[in-house]
Amino acid sequence: xxxxxxxxxxxPLDWMWTVLFIVLMTLCGVIFYRLxxxxxxxxxxxxxxLPWWLPAVSIYATHTATDTPMWIGxxxxxxxxxxxxxxxxxxxxxxxxxxxxxxxxxSLAMSQAEWQNLRYSGLPAELLRxxxxxxxxxxxxxxxxxxxxxxxxxxxxxFGWPPWFGITxxxxxxxxxxxxxxxxxxxxxxxxxxxxxxxxxxxVSVWGIVEAGGPLAILAKLDALGQGWRANPFHFDGLWGLDxxxxxxxxxxxxxxxxxxxGLGMGNFIDWYPEAQRIxxxxxxxxxxxxxxxxxLATVFRNSFWxxxxxxxxxxxxxxxxxxxxxxxxxxxxxxxxxxxLLGMFFAGIIAIHLSxxxxxxxLGALYATRDLYHxxxxxxxxxxxxxxxxxxxxxxxxxxxxxxxxxxxxxxxxLIFALWLQAAGIWVPSILQVVWWRFNAWAYLASWIANLVMxxxxxxxxxxxxxxxxxxxxxxxxxxxxxxxxxxxxxxFLTAPDERDHLVRYYVMARPLGWWGPVRAEAVxxxxxxxxxxxxxxxxx
Amino acid sequence: MSLFRRDWTPIEAExxxxxxxxxxxxxxxxxxxxxxxxxxxxxxxxxxxxxxxAGVACIVLMIRIIDPKLRxxxxxxxxxxxxxxxxxxxxxxxxxxxxx
Numbered sequence: 001x002x003x004x005x006x007x008x009x010x011x012p013l014d015w016m017w018t019v020l021f022i023v024l025m026t027l028c029g030v031i032f033y034r035l036x037x038x039x040x041x042x043x044x045x046x047x048x049x050l051p052w053w054l055p056a057v058s059i060y061a062t063h064t065a066t067d068t069p070m071w072i073g074x075x076x077x078x079x080x081x082x083x084x085x086x087x088x089x090x091x092x093x094x095x096x097x098x099x100x101x102x103x104x105x106x107s108l109a110m111s112q113a114e115w116q117n118l119r120y121s122g123l124p125a126e127l128l129r130x131x132x133x134x135x136x137x138x139x140x141x142x143x144x145x146x147x148x149x150x151x152x153x154x155x156x157x158x159f160g161w162p163p164w165f166g167i168t169x170x171x172x173x174x175x176x177x178x179x180x181x182x183x184x185x186x187x188x189x190x191x192x193x194x195x196x197x198x199x200x201x202x203x204v205s206v207w208g209i210v211e212a213g214g215p216l217a218i219l220a221k222l223d224a225l226g227q228g229w230r231a232n233p234f235h236f237d238g239l240w241g242l243d244x245x246x247x248x249x250x251x252x253x254x255x256x257x258x259x260x261x262x263g264l265g266m267g268n269f270i271d272w273y274p275e276a277q278r279i280x281x282x283x284x285x286x287x288x289x290x291x292x293x294x295x296x297l298a299t300v301f302r303n304s305f306w307x308x309x310x311x312x313x314x315x316x317x318x319x320x321x322x323x324x325x326x327x328x329x330x331x332x333x334x335x336x337x338x339x340x341x342l343l344g345m346f347f348a349g350i351i352a353i354h355l356s357x358x359x360x361x362x363x364l365g366a367l368y369a370t371r372d373l374y375h376x377x378x379x380x381x382x383x384x385x386x387x388x389x390x391x392x393x394x395x396x397x398x399x400x401x402x403x404x405x406x407x408x409x410x411x412x413x414x415x416l417i418f419a420l421w422l423q424a425a426g427i428w429v430p431s432i433l434q435v436v437w438w439r440f441n442a443w444a445y446l447a448s449w450i451a452n453l454v455m456x457x458x459x460x461x462x463x464x465x466x467x468x469x470x471x472x473x474x475x476x477x478x479x480x481x482x483x484x485x486x487x488x489x490x491x492x493x494f495l496t497a498p499d500e501r502d503h504l505v506r507y508y509v510m511a512r513p514l515g516w517w518g519p520v521r522a523e524a525v526x527x528x529x530x531x532x533x534x535x536x537x538x539x540x541x542x
Numbered sequence: 543m544s545l546f547r548r549d550w551t552p553i554e555a556e557x558x559x560x561x562x563x564x565x566x567x568x569x570x571x572x573x574x575x576x577x578x579x580x581x582x583x584x585x586x587x588x589x590x591x592x593x594x595x596a597g598v599a600c601i602v603l604m605i606r607i608i609d610p611k612l613r614x615x616x617x618x619x620x621x622x623x624x625x626x627x628x629x630x631x632x633x634x635x636x637x638x639x640x641x642x
Contacts, residue, residue, distance in 0.1 A: 081581060093573075094566070094573045095569065095570060118633075209584065216586055231585060263566070285612065285615050286609075286615070286616040301576055304584065380634065380635040512556050
């Protein structure tokens, strides 16, 4: 917990902005109550009929949480502008838009867990679906908890409110429209919140740059401090090395490879799961592709604004050692330097950022609990009314679980680097293999998940704490985990049988995956289910 | 085959081609140039403005390459979507393909 506080004094105008925005955001979600309650598909996917720009804004809004300026701020303050490559993991959207997004949208799976059931067959596929559904229900609760913890931290910092109040109050407001209108409420309020967040982030960041004396003054002050390298996104401490306090070329290369090639797979990053929901809510394959692409690009754009504003913060406050303090840099720019009247708008923007993320993850966790656990395993004959009711109960359960978890979380940056990056390391390759290679099966993917969960904790936390392993730089951790987990799933792949041929053919015809699908494709052609484009041209020539 | 081809038949569009590869490459370049370019431009650096302009050029190229193909894929797939959704619902309810 941070040790210092900045007690902000709001004028009536500031409170007016805050209350007005909260009412608008809540109403915007609640008025879609009638649409949301129609069916499971409406409650979780808005009927699969959205134009690309709605899910795109939602992707941007969901990627922008209360903790995001903290961890990007913390990263840039520590590493300078080269730290911008940490949040560049969103680069997976650049490739995914034209590869895995297309494949996933064609599968029509409501969730990633359901996709496992379409891609794989038999008992292991069911195990995998159950595992992923349970894991995602928990993970979404966890995300709601850490984002709420970040809000608790901001409210304590600003107003001195006890953390539990900041954690529960705004998240509860959000739960009102998620419970009422489901994904319709999420997507429509996300649109409004995304626009507000974009405006506020730009305004406060530019304000910070101006307060620091402007762009050229920031560069001059960095030089005067002997920190000119901080303005160079390509400043590295050598090609490679093992010092965790250095940023090497290998860090950059690893982040770039992980982000871009990760777009070939599904489930490589925790962000895939909310985006998968947006992909399926788009009205066509084309809309799905553009929504992912545009949402990702807007996020990259936003990161750059935050990064430069943190450079501005650095030249104003260059000697902060405690991570828990410097990760609040962007908030300090806004609350210490903006005039009364605008403070309320800034706080409303923070609330918008917070609600958009919370809403998405409440609804997403409920999707996994409802579609993949309740509907598929508990009550397969459920009516649409029962499914919507189950969706609401699951939303409530995730909300309450998140409150309990939220009060235990302390430092945001360390948690996020672990959860976003290192915890993805072991399943990064398997998540690609399951998309591009027909022979990769459910046992192998399940094995990689379990091995990764065990090894990521061992390599990153337990073994260094016991002195068995030194504290390694992130890029070494990533490749080490990728290699260790491969020692498990590669033998499992070849020691277990491939999935049923009929099942694979059905999946291939529907999703048309990229990669090594030769035997499955040949079978589909033999059965007359796929017409190779080459054959078509040959017929035209005749 | 032209990189800026506009006349895709549905069956041809369903195949993976060089267009998908080039669209992905320009897409990644657009992201990279935006990340670096916007940060540089906010610091009033010439390289920042240049990178931002190059990023926009990559976006234009990407859309020209991939949009006609994506339109063709979408049209083709939407004709089959209702049938696929019905099959998916049966699988969730543990019913056979013929609805039993």
